[in-house]
Amino acid sequence: MSDTVKTPCKGPQLEQLLAKAKSLPTAAGCYLMKAKDEEVLYVGKAKNLKARVVTYFNESAKAVKTIHMVEKVRDFDFIMAGNEAEALILEHNLIKKHSPRYNIRLRDDKSYPYVVIALGEPFPTLRYQRRPKRNDPKTLVFGPFPNAGEVSEVLRLMIKCFGLRDCSVKEFSSRREPCLLYQMKQCTAPCRQLIEQKDYQALLESALAFFQGDPQNTIEQLKLRMSDFAQAEAFEHAAFIRDSLPVFEKFIMADKQANAELDGVHRDIDILAYHVGEIEVDISLYLVRNNLLLGSKTFHFPLADCQEEMEMELIRFALQYYAETHDSLPVVIVTDLSASAMKLFQTGVSKICNTAIEVFPPEVAYGELFRLASEHAREGQRIRIVNEDSPFLGLGFLQNLLQLKERPRRLECFDIAIWQGESPTAGIVVFEEGQPFKKDYRFYHLTSRPEGNNDFAFLREAFSKRLEKGHYPDVFVVDGGKGQLSQFIALLDEHKLAVPVIALAKECGGKVGVEERIFIPGRANPLPLLKSRALMKILVAMRDEAHRFSRKLHHHAFHKERLGGWLDDIAGIGPKAKQKIIQKLEMGIADLQKLSALELHDLFDLDHGQAQNLHDRLQKLSR
Missing domain, CATH: 1.10.150 (DNA polymerase; domain 1)
Incomplete structure (x- = not known):
């Protein structure tokens, strides 16, 4: 855990909460810390509810982050569980439901390619997909594959070689005539019933054998098709198959090149390692599927965000990851935990994933791979810190700059788009922990003004519409200089909102790399963002994303309005x-x-x- 501070329990509110905590049962369960508006701030689990919750409100030492959270707590709820393992699963479900501000939430932005077949379609075909649904009885899934480009090329050629359909369901159902691919002998035109269902199914099964462990069967079927085309003097089509065969054979050979160290009893393994630094915690996940090391995924978060012991934080992260990942699940997870934590993790992950998953310590068979994963976590953190590439460093700099009690997690940036006074629109982009959070982006159509461009009027209208949504960010970001900042501050004062705001602008005539500046309320001169490269990276990316988002939708609205009108x-x-x-x-x-x-x-x-x-x-x- 992070550095702790001993603070006395004081104030009638804390005394009431402490008294309530002392009345809790000593059973295992989960607790939900709530703010004055019933917002769930934090979800935790405990073997002993009374002993754990009391520590939040008594005089025991606490992390600085915990102190700030407790200042916002107005009440808490609890749910009892049969044992610690049940409490762990319940905690995961509650975190997923409420997305509490003070729980660590890590996003997995990396995915691997799969080949899927939708069995419910009348004439199924092979599809390339990044995030297939797990355990879908109507879908066959093959993969994951390490190289997206190779599997995409294999699919493209396989579909054409066997004449499988390459159109969407909508195109398939609405087509009145066979497409050009039929004329090129690269589609059998099932859309116009020019092939029987059983004959098409036979072609599909020949292609499927390639991914079902019998690729040589597929190769032999392709050679027969090539021979048939040649005998029919369709030499161009025979040549297409001939030229595709080396691509398939290369793919087969790559799939057979299993690492000797990984050629053991378990073919699907995850290696989970972590490194605790002075500022951040890094997690490195190595994925092994079919005895092949596919690659790795990395995650990191501030050490100050940890509310529990590190083993519990790691287990909590892992449950979140395995419940939400679209990748195929491992049979074994190799990680370094205490015996009790290992048992708890195995029970929890098997229950959440609804399949048996074993958790092993890094024994001799996987010791070298675990060492590499640990080294990867350590070196990844070192390089990121040295190059000031951590979003948490940038947000920490912003916290100090604005003299905030806590690191700002959620930033919102406004951008107004208008052309010659017509079709004004506003876009709002949201970044959480320095990364785009696209599901909370907002786009507003604004009222055209007789005077044309009126930035302040448009900003006022956009801000009023944004206020209707509630749940304000930690910091507002305005695209512009001192004038735009003053306008936004006036709007905040008008609505009696105490939300920090900064403005981002380029210095006129500035050199590339040193021109970005931020304007801060109460500060006479703007601050060059070179003072913090990590913060500059976040704010510039945010400003550019706001431009992209608002301009794209503005052009669409403008185009629609102008065309729709005349x-x-x-x-x-x-x-x-x-x-x-x-x-x-x-x-x-x-x-x-x-x-x-x-x-x-x-x-x-x-x-x-x-x-x-x-x-x-x-x-x-x-x-």
Whole structure:
């Protein structure tokens, strides 16, 4: 755990909470710390509820982070469990349900490719997928595979060699004529019933054998198809299969190259190691599937965020990871824990994943791989700290800069998009722990102003709409300089909100790499972001993401508004013709107005009457 501070229990609120904690049962269970608005701040588990919860409110030493959390606690609930293992599983489910602010939540952004077949489709085909559903009875899943490019190329060639369909379900059901691939002998056109279901199934099974452990069967079937094409003098199609065979054979050979050290009883293994540094904790996860080392995943979080002993924090992380991962599960997890923690982890992970998973210590068979994973965690942390590449360093710098009690976790950035006073929109992007949190992005259509551009009015409107959502960030970020910062502060004061805000802008004429500056309330001069490269990386990425998000949706709204307006109510141009024009439009209205009715007819594939009516409407727009 992080450094602790001894603090006295004081104040009537804490005394009441302490009295309530002393009345808790001594059984195992979970507790939920709540703020004044019933927000769940933290979920924990304990072998002895009374003994554990009392420590939050008595005079015992606590981590600084825990002290800040306790200051916000107004009440707590508890749920009893039969034993510590049940409490561990209950804790995981409660954390997943409430996403408490003070629980460590790690996101897995790395995934491996799989080959999937949707069995529910009338003519199934092979698909490339990154995050397949686990235990879906309607889907066959093969993988994971270490090289995304190779498996993608194998799939592309396999589908064409066997003539399997390559279209989506929607395209398949709506197609009236066979596509071009049928003419090229690279599809059997099941969409038009040009192949019997049983014959298509036979082709699919020949392709599936490649991923089901019998790739030579697939190769032999392809050679037979190549021979049949050659005898039918379809030499181009035979040559396509001939040229594809080396790709398949190379893939087979790579799959056979298992590491001698990993060639043991267990083919699917995860190696879980961690390193506790002075500031952060790094976790390194090595994935072995089918005796092949696929690669590794890394996670890190501040040591100050740890509320429990490190073994329990690691187990809590692992349960979260294995419950949410889309990758295939291991049979064995190798990690270094005490005997009691190992047993607790094995019970919990098997229960949550609904399958038996063993947890082993790093014995001789996996000792070298565990050492490498441990070294990877240690070196990854060292390099990140040396290069100031940790988001926690950047957020810690912002905490000190704004004199906040806690490290800011959630930042929100506003960006207003408008062009020539038309179609104003606002985009809000959210970063949590220095990373984009896209599910909380927001986009607002704003009211056009008679005066055209009015940044403050647009910002006021966007801010008012944002306030309706509640749950404010730790820090607002505004794209702009001192003027935009002053405007935003005025809005916060108007709504009596005490949320910190900063503004991010580039120095006029500044050199590349030293031009980014932040404006801070109460500070006369802006601060060059080179003071903290870690913070600069977060804020610049956030500003650029806000630009990207708001501009993209603004262009869409502007495009829709302009086109939707002047294309409406044109005689002879209904919804289908309108959509055809929009899809083929690659020039502005000014350029369209220069075209004749005949040129519009050719450009948009309209009949002559539609083209003339469109031409007349365009000419009226210029008046």
